[in-house]
Amino acid sequence: MPDFTPHTDEEIEQMLAACGLSGTEELFTAIPEALRLAGGLDMADGLSEPDVVVETQRLAARNPGADLICFAGGGVYDHEVPAAVRRLGFRSEFVTAYTPYQPEVAQGVLQMLFEYQTLVARLAGLAVANASLYDGASALVEAANLSVAATGRKTVWVSEGIHPTWRSVLRTFAQGTGHDLKPIALRDGVTDWPIPADGNPPAAVLVAQPNHLGCLEDVKTAADLAHGVDGLCVVAADPVSAGLLRSPGELGADVVVGEGQTFGTPMSFGGPFVGLFASSLAQVRRLPGRLVGETVDNEGRRAYVTTLRAREQDIRREKASSNVCTNQTLIAVAFAIQLSWLGTAGLRELALRCARGTRYCREALLAIDGVEPLVSAPTLREFSLALPVPPETVVERLAEEGFLAGVPLEPGLHQREGLAVAVTERRTRAEIDAFTASFEKAVR
Amino acid sequence: MTADDQTRANGGMGATGRSIPLMGRDSEPTIFELSAPGRRAASFRTTDVPEWPAEDLLPAGLLREEPLDIAEVSERDLVGHVTRLSHRQYSVDLGAYPLGSCTMKYNPKLCDDAASLPGFTNAHPATPEGWTQGWLELLADLDARLCAITGMAAATLQPPAGAAGELTGLLLMRAWHAEQGGRERTKIVIPDSAHGTNPASVTLGGYETVTVPSDDRGCVDLGALRERLDDDVAGIMLTNPNTLGLFEEDIAEIAAATHEVGGLLYYDGANLNAILGVTRPGDMGFDIVHMNLHKTFAVPHGGGGPGAGPVAVGRRLVDFLPGPRPVRGDSGWSWQTPPKSIGRVHSWHGNALALVRAYSYILASGGDGLQRVAERAVLNANWLRHRLRGVYDVPFDRPNMHEFVASTGSLKRSSGLRAVDVAKRLLEEGFHAPTTYFPLIVEEALMIEPTETESLQTLEALASALERIAASPEDAAAAPRTTPVGRVDEARAARRLVPTFDARAADESDRLS
Missing domain, CATH: 3.40.640.10 (Type I PLP-dependent aspartate aminotransferase-like (Major domain))
Incomplete structure (x- = not known):
């Protein structure tokens, strides 16, 4: 419905005439008749801008996952964008x-x-x-x-x-x-x-x-x-x-x-x-x-x-x-x-805040019965846990509680099923405490 | 001259070019030169997490001794810096950008808004599918619409750009031929007018490039193609309309001849804008199609990217597509990987927010609007060719599609005017330059693609500028004079490589010592 082309009918006629053509279809005579799409595309006509807004908002609203408090990483992290x-x-x-x-x-x-x-x-x-x-x-x-x-x-x-x-x-x-x-x-x-x-x-x-x-x-x-x-x-x-x-x-x-x-x-x-x-x-x-x-x-x-x-x-x-x-x-x-906004001191503080939150969260989760470290090497912003229930189940249960709990790890690779949990500078102590409480219920 | 004329004459950079301080003409220091110890912009959320020192958290041997030097600036200085740099940058939102093969159309703002909705931007890609049904539905509907537009059966939205799409297509060919068995096919046929990404992708796909010449009409030489087609040929890659802006009229014969030797046809979608709603690659006989959503479907180019390069295929190749793909089941949408998939070509689901932009553009345009895109793009390009044919050479002077290739060949011989001179003169006339020296088969080539979003007034102003440039070749050497910097010394940049601020500092201390 919105026309992103600026041409008036009069201009189109004038331009076609300048090209020695009498109609728009003559612009495409190089395309063999047999290949032309009779009747145009099999697609509804265009929507007005407000109608597109309604439709894209409908789809965006069907992603409640975007509202979960994020403890997932796997290469993608929930950092602040100022x-x-x-x-x-x-x-x-x-x-x-x-x-x-x-x-x-x-x-x-x-x-x-x-x-x-x-x-x-x-x-x-x-x-x-x-x-x-x-x-x-x-x-x-x-x-x-x-x-x-x-x-x-x-x-x-x-x-x-x-x-x-x-x-x-x-x-x-x-x-x-x-x-x-x-x-x-x-x-x-x-x-x-x-x-x-x-x-x-x-x-x-x-x-x-x-x-x-x-x-x-x-x-x-x-x-x-x-x-x-x-x-x-x-x-x-x-x-x-x-x-x-x-x-x-x-x-x-x-x-x-x-x-x-x-x-x-x-x-x-x-x-x-x-x-x-x-x-x-x-x-x-x-x-x-x-x-x-x-x-x-x-x-x-x-x-x-x-x-x-x-x-x-x-x-x-x-x-x-x-x-x-x-x-x-x-x-x-x-x-x-973003990096210039963080600056020399800010970059160090960002990394340090991630490491602190990670340690706090890791210790809290490891205090839960049945939750064990998958591996023992030192970590910075993400750590891996071995769980008494399948990690996909834990992720589903915690989503119901408002958290994205982490990224399930490929079974087989480390003999045990695991979950990678990430903590960025955005996670507060209150969020981590609430996450831990829900986690405890989810692994029962 | 009116004020508007003056602005245009000054490259759209202000009424007099030099007289407005800070607006484009003055050079801008780097962020590193604006830095002062102790200044900062960053602030963080109050978290109440215990403030352990770094030494308690990580092994001492891993820690850096000094903080990494970034820059120390206030937010106000940072915003000023980036804003001043933005004034030294031409863009579609500022003016016309007739850069052939790049489809620099205006991109509606509603697409920016759609891609900024928090329901899209805040979703982690590993979120369980039950919690991202809106995303999967959008991607699946975009997939279906792109297939309707191209006449194909199914698509992958993972490739993040056109070249990535090409390589994906070649790996699909490889997987397909491997399943057919028989002797390994080694060659891909490409016309001599093809984009450079095509042969580069062929090499990375593990194939050898065989070039087929163009005939005197600027199209694939069918006889020469037949000579090159044998059972070593895995497929052919074509852009249609081709890079001269001409429709390959023999496409049905090309397809039949390629299929006859067991080869597949790959459609490079760089020029898809020209045929939207008029004809479809699938109907022409193509087996694999990539689309440049950043050309045809209003994803802005971002100064060089990100783009998106989905690949659609015919029915017999669907099982080989990269995965996972969104599939509809009884309980909603889920991710599934096709049974014979070549694997992932992106770590997640492609340039997802770019896909939202393209989707909202397709929704707003609809079938009728997309057809109008092709009609107006082709009309604008033909009008401009007619207007300029007496001024510049037009080596293939017959009805073109969305773009045409002009040349300064005759002007160079009579007055020394080269394609690069036209480009630099156009910059000071307030337009971006056309693509120059491509395709390689035309001397002093100027590849001009006005796109459908430029008005007749703009086209007239562009044509007038190009006429003035041809009429005053003596102005060329000093151009551009009104741009933020004058002609840039490219040879020096390569000879004395300074790729970072630190390399400059080292270079300067070298010269001082």
Whole structure:
């Protein structure tokens, strides 16, 4: 019903006449008659704006899960998004721009991406970061591809501490690239290094920090192991934990990837998020996606532009090592704004508040009869429990009480069924106490 | 000159370009240069959780010694910084953006509101399906509508962008052929006018690219295609209308010839805007279709993303789709993974909020509105071609679809005017530039896609600007003069790589020492 095209009937006639045509259907004479859709689409006519509002509000209201007090993580966390980030992130200059192909009129997006790259590189402890990828999982796939290209090897060692859905995405894309993914098991919550040599040295060792059970891994050992066989060390790192932890780059990582949802983006049913990707300078010519660099304009003024473009698919075509074109710039912009809002002290405080809430909640839940730690390794913002009843049942029961209790863990992987519980800076003591009380009833 | 003319002449950046402080012309320091120790914007919820020190919570060996340096700014400084940067950025909401192949149409604001509803934004993706029935219903209805639009049987909404959709499609082809058995197929045929993502995706899909040339009408050379089709060919990837804005008139023959050797047809949906409600890829014989929701269905481009690249398939490929997908049962909607699924291509359900934007756009447009989109997009592009055909070369000067490719080939020989000059001059005329130097088969190419949302007045102003540019080639070298920065030194950016603020600081201390 709303017409998003501006043409008046008179203008249409005038424009058709200018093209030497007498009717709209003559615009499509290149399409063979047999392929034309007689009678248009099999779809109802358009709705007015208020009617669309009613319909989308009806659907949104059918998601009571959005109102649950969130103790779920699994790569997506319920962090605060302040008003300033929301308001700035919705500025239409950023929202409705295209890829900065014309830098003279895209300095806003380009500089925001330059600041984003700086922040991601600092979090990673590495020299360079790209201008974003789709999400954490796609960034991990690209890191594996980069490692294979850099080493000429096809084998990739994948810690089972990496989130199961990310590993699933890795497997899907390995069907095309033919990479040989070797899973490395966990022992008591952390990757069971070292790995016996089997004759095929890996292109890379992939490890998560913290891993999907919430446990903190020994990144240095992973890096030493990778470097000992001339492979790369790829760390899937959580950017919030970076507020307290030594950076993966400092510990020897060559590539750091991550899920950037934690800064500036609500949980959004899983997307759009932003894939963080940082590397050492040695790998910069294999970096996937776009890279913004600083330069000057014709009057010597500071300016920004996408650079090292010869890596990219539109130039390299079938020789490109990545097909990425569209990325997640707008989410990267929100990430940079949120992180700047937090600032140096705020980032540390955020991570510390997560760690405090996590400890408080973990101790409270472990005091419940029958609830046990699944693993014992130290955690920061998420921890895993073994339960006396199936975790799916606990999640359903707690949803009835107003809580999203966590993410059920794949059975089999750790011999016992488990539940991963996450606590962010938003959870109050009162919420955690109420959650604990409901949890106690739910596991009976 | 009126004030409006002056504003346009100054690139839409203010009445005189330089005279309004802070509005676009002045360079903006980085956030790191605005920082002062001890300043802060952040505040946190009062939680009453015990305030254990970090050393009591985590092993000492894991802790960083110094806080990670971000920046220390007030909220007011941060807001000022980002707002000033936004004034240095062109966007569709500011003016026309005739960037060929990118479909930079106006995106209705109602879609922003729909995607901001807390019932959508606050849902954790691992919430049990009983608690997110609205989400599953929306995704399933969007799936069905995209299939109605493309003439396919079922879709996956997981691919977060067009290139991800392409790779998903190629993995579907791989899985399909593996099930058929026989010798492994190794090749994918692609026209020489294709987007760069196509051959890059082919390589990542484990295939080899075979290029088929275009004929003198700008379409796939059918004879050359037949020579390349054999039982090594897994499939063909086509954009239709193609990147020259021309409809592949032989598409039925192309489909028949490809199917005859056992290959599949992949439809690159970059140009779907041109055919909405007029014809459908499924009816043309395509087996796999990706859509760029950020082009055709009003998901804003966000300065480069996020987009969304759902993939729809014909009946025989449905069982191979990525999962899980929303399926209707007796007790409502649930997630199910197809029996022969290639697996996940996204960690959750795709760029979900972008899918809400597209859904609300499709609801508002309806079948009638979507058809109007194609009609007006094609009308605008043809009108502009007619208007400019005497001024610029139009190498394939026949009825086009939603875009056409012009060239400065003759102008370059007579006056030195190149495609890049036209692009930079248009910026100072207050328009975004067309796509330049693509497709690769046209010299000095200007690929122009006005989209359906630009009015006749805007098209006339754009055409006039392009005429002025052709008539005054001597102005080109200095352009653009009214933009936030002048022509940018791209060679220096690559030669002396400064990808972060810290690299700049190191570079400066190098030069000082």
